[in-house]
Amino acid sequence: MTSHTSVAPPPSLDFTINAEDIERINQEIMDEDLLVNDAIASLKPEEQTYENIVVPLVKIENSLSGKISLLASLSQISPDAAVRDASVAAEKKYEDFSIDQGMRHDLYTVIQGYIDRTDLDSLDHEDARMLQKTARGFRRSGLHLPEDQRKELTELRKRLSEVCIEYMQNWSREDSTIKFTKDELEGMDDDFIGGLKTEEEDGVTKYILTMKYPVLKLCKNENTRKAHLTAFESRSRENIVLLEEALNLRRKCAKILGYESHAAYVLEVKMAKDVNLVNKFLEDLKVKLHSAGIKEIETMKELKKKEKEARGEAFDGTFNSWDTSYYERILLESEYSVDQEEIKKYFSLETTIAKMLDIYEKVLGLKFVKVPSSKAVVWHPDVQLYECWDNAEDKHFSGYMYLDLFPRDSKYPHAACFPLHPSYLDTNGERVPPIAAMVANFTKPTQTKPSLLKHEEVVTLFHELGHVMHHLCSRTKYARFHGTSVEGDFVEAPSQMLENWCYDTESLKILSSHFETGKPISDEMIDRIIKAKNVNAAVMNLRQLFFGIFDMTIHTSEDENLDSTKVYNDLRKEISLVDAPKGSCGQAAFGHLMGGYDAGYYGYMWSKVFSSDMFFSKFEKNPLSGETGYAYRKSILEKGSSIDGMDMLKDFLGREPSSDAFMREDIGINL
Structure with a gap:
């Protein structure tokens, strides 16, 4: 640490927290919040000033947001069933409380009145933005509506919150x-x-x-x-009824607020803004990819026919959903000589993480220091803790990063970044450092072999660590604008951009080290990985389009008796060109629909357009350029959501964004 400031980092989070602590902290959060809200609501007109309204609102939001994030995350990561249950109960209780507080007309009258009387241009940028977003939030909550409609909205939202929490609980605890x-x-x-x-x-x-x-x-x-x-694809079947109830609740809420559909309500605060624009984006891609998808399936069907003959088995002429991954692997191995089992020998987890962090250090101007396990307070012995320091500017402490990378019972089942604590400026103008965790389910090491990553898992690691970097590099005044709080259809772009390092020759040389010999991966193997990048790109992207179109279809539907299983399976065949397994119900385990991506799944492909544009216009010539990386950190990562995503993009690119790189590099279609 000698190259950095001698100031010791602040303590990391305390994961000795138990079920009783969760209940107590949750109650303290609500009590503190209520106290501030009551004080603001009771202000007389002459007392309604910036100091009496904006300052306490910001202070309470800043100081409580980390505690709220931590308590909610424990339901997905804690190995203690009592802690997980207490986390779910606390989240339900807090959601109900915040819905009630968000619908307080007395609070609305005071704050909206102050906003209406204030020249926002005279305020600091983040102050003005916070008030604009607050006013928009009031309108989106329906506080301008008559009392009976406000009451109805409150009840509908509370039930919706319960339904979503129950669905997610079923999904993450699924153990069939x-x-x-x-x-x-x-x-x-x-x-x-x-x-x-x-x-x-x-x-x-x-x-x-x-x-x-x-x-x-x-x-x-x-x-x-x-x-x-x-x-x-038939797991969590009990979630079907919860999803369909959620769709009706969302529709009712949107109608009361004057929106045509839940999707219209959601998109108002996204980059895309408009349902028709999103539908056109998805439909255009579907048309462009359709014939390429049919060709790719025919290629795999031929492989299936040959393999069946070689095995002495009858070929019935069909190509099914359980065939795609299998024959795609055979295609990669036979046509492109990409053998994932061979490739993974070059990517042992521990070594890959160390080398990946080296790349992030070089490109973003950071420094990572692993905290010895004897000193790290973590929620499970497998979890690692790292300090992050700024190596480009003031050499100060930048935040903490936790890595929780192996599967265990009742743990979050996929890969994700959990923002455990946001960064902001406290009342003394001092920066409170951010804390984030990357959670994944990679193969556990054995006594004789380390955890080895397939190339796609290396991509996942880079992607999710990209979200962590967004947190660690963010420098906003307010917690609400921190890190990945950007528009939902831009949030994936910074992480998706970083995936491109996994297809760069120099970066793969740095990242790789054979777990037995220590040798880097060969140029020949790298060449095959890069050539194979767009193999089955149409089939893969059609699958993503199917998810996006299904999501938009159910969230614009007027049908109160919508059969989500029929819609899901019909669209799957039409768009992804392959039938769902008979009797299955994939939407029952489509966590995005209930975990914050409702009417937003299109954002994965939407943001991919921007991520490709950023990488291929700025980083392609020298992916490891610290200069370009620093510009990216300043223009995109630091800003959080204190600036609109489109404005950040234009600032970084120096022009309007274009989809040319996406179509050429990710889809394999030259326009």
Whole structure:
């Protein structure tokens, strides 16, 4: 640490927190918030000043937002069932409380009155923006409506909150299993099979598979792939009724507020702004990709036919959803010689993380220091803690990063960044450092072998760490504008841009190190990885389009008795060109719909357009340029949502964004 300031970093978070602590802290949060709201609501007109309204509002929001994030995150990451349950209960209680507070007319009258009388241009930029967003929030909450409609909205929103929490709880705690014999798992590697639990059935050893991730890439037995994918896409069936109730609640809320649909309500605060614009964006891509998708499926169908002949099995002429990943792997191995099992030997998790952090240090001007496990307070022994320091400007402490990378029971089942504490300026003008966690489910190391990452897992690691960097680099005055609080259809762009390093020769050389020999990956292998980047790009992007179109369809529908299973399976066949497994209900485990991406899933592809534009116009010539990286950090990452996403993009690019790079590099279509 000698190269940095001698000032010791502040304490990290205290994860000795128990269920009773959660309940107590949650109550303290609500009590503090209520005290401030009551004080502001009771102000006489002559007392309604910036100091009496804006200052306490900002102070309470800044000081409480980290505690709220932490308590909510524990339901997804804590290994203690009592803590998880207390976190869910606290989240429900706090959601109800904040809905009630957000609908207080006395508070609205005072704050809106002050905003109406104030020349916002005379205020500091973030002050003015905070008040503008507050006024917009009041209108979107319906505080301008008559009392009976406000009451109805409050009740609808409380029920919606309950439904969403219950759906997400079912989804993250899903623990169904399916059993196969060793023969039925033909093609799965011994490491995988050796890590499975077993039980005896009629003298036969059965291997128990969970639904954490499907095993579709390697298993040669089509019936096994079919059975596993059908079970995987039929999980959390109890969520169907919750999703359909949520759709009706969202529709009712939007109508009361005067919006045509829930999607129209959501898009008002996104970059896209307009339902028709999003639908056109999705439809245009669907048309452009359709014929390429059919060709890709025909190519894989030929592979299936040949393989069936070689195995002495009958080929029935079909290509199914459980075939896509399997034959895509065979295509990559046979046509492009991309063998993920060979590639992963060059990416042991510990080494890859260390090298990845080296790249982030170089490009973004940061310095990471691992906290010894004996000194790190974490929620599980597998979790690692890092200090982040600024290496480009003032050498000060920039924040904390936690890594929770291996699967365990009742843990969040995918990969994500959890913002545990935002950054902001406190009342003394001192920066409160941010804290974020990356949560994933990579293969655990064994006694004889480290955790080895497939290339796609290296991409996931880069992507999610990109969200963490957004948090660590953000420098805003207010917590509400910190880090990834940007518009929902821009939030993925910074992380998606960083994925491009995983297809850059120099970066892959730096990242790779064979777990036995220490040698970097060969130029020949890198060349194959880069050439294979757009293999099945149409099929893959059609799948993403299907999710986006399904999301927009159900959130613009007027049908109160919508059959979400029928809509999901019909659209899946039409757009992704492959049928869903018979009797399945994929929407019951589509967590994005209830976890904050409702009417927003299109944002993954929308933001990909911008991420490609940023990388290929600024970084392509020298991806490891500290100068370009620093400009990116200043223009995009530091600003959080204190500036509109489009304005940040234009500032960084020096022009209006374009979709040319996306179509050429990510879809493989030259316009």
